Amino acid sequence: MIKVSLDEMAALNLVLEFISVKDLLTAAMNGFSENEDIRSKENADLCFKALESFLK
Numbered sequence: 001m002i003k004v005s006l007d008e009m010a011a012l013n014l015v016l017e018f019i020s021v022k023d024l025l026t027a028a029m030n031g032f033s034e035n036e037d038i039r040s041k042e043n044a045d046l047c048f049k050a051l052e053s054f055l056k
Contacts, residue, residue, distance in 0.1 A: 021055065022051065022055045025047045025050055025051050025055070026047075026051065028043070028044075028047050029044045029047035029048055029051070030044075032044035032047065
């Protein structure tokens with residue numbers, strides 16, 4: 001499990017008050033897919049898989 005600081009948790013909480021998880025993951029997937037490096041493509045795939053698995 002990733003360790004999340006209190007500041008990171010507060011930032012996520014603020015964002016999630018106004019943006020749905022589905023919209024946030026979709027935007028992240030689209031942003032990651034714009035980059036050419038392997039890590040970005042893996043992150044885009046992970047976001048896609050999360051959307052498909054949990055948020056259909």
